Amino acid sequence: MRTTYLVAVVAGLAACSAPKVPAVSVDEMLADPVLLQSVIDRCEANPGRAAADIECGNARLAVEKKGAAEDAEKAGKKQAEFEQMRAARRAADDRRQQEAESKKKPFDPYSTPVNPDPVPEKP
16 A cells, blocks of 8 residues: 555656756747847856756857858858959959050051061171
């Protein structure tokens, strides 16, 4: 009887324990910067527990993903800026070349001498 009573008490206590809250995912942290910052602050406050905590690991991954996304965005902006500058430079070079070509006198075969001055031969 005692064993039955003890099993019933243990089962009752196990049933009354608080349900485990699932860890916050990386995507949820990326979507909510306030949540991400609060998890990071909690992990920095207790570094011993942070090594084994799933949410702390997810927070580190979220920070890395966020940093990688920002780096990719910066690289894209730099590339677009470079392309704009290159296009402007090419347009300026083309204009200069066209201006230089327009200043040259066109070749007129009717006004050039038939027999240009011969080059003196060396004795």
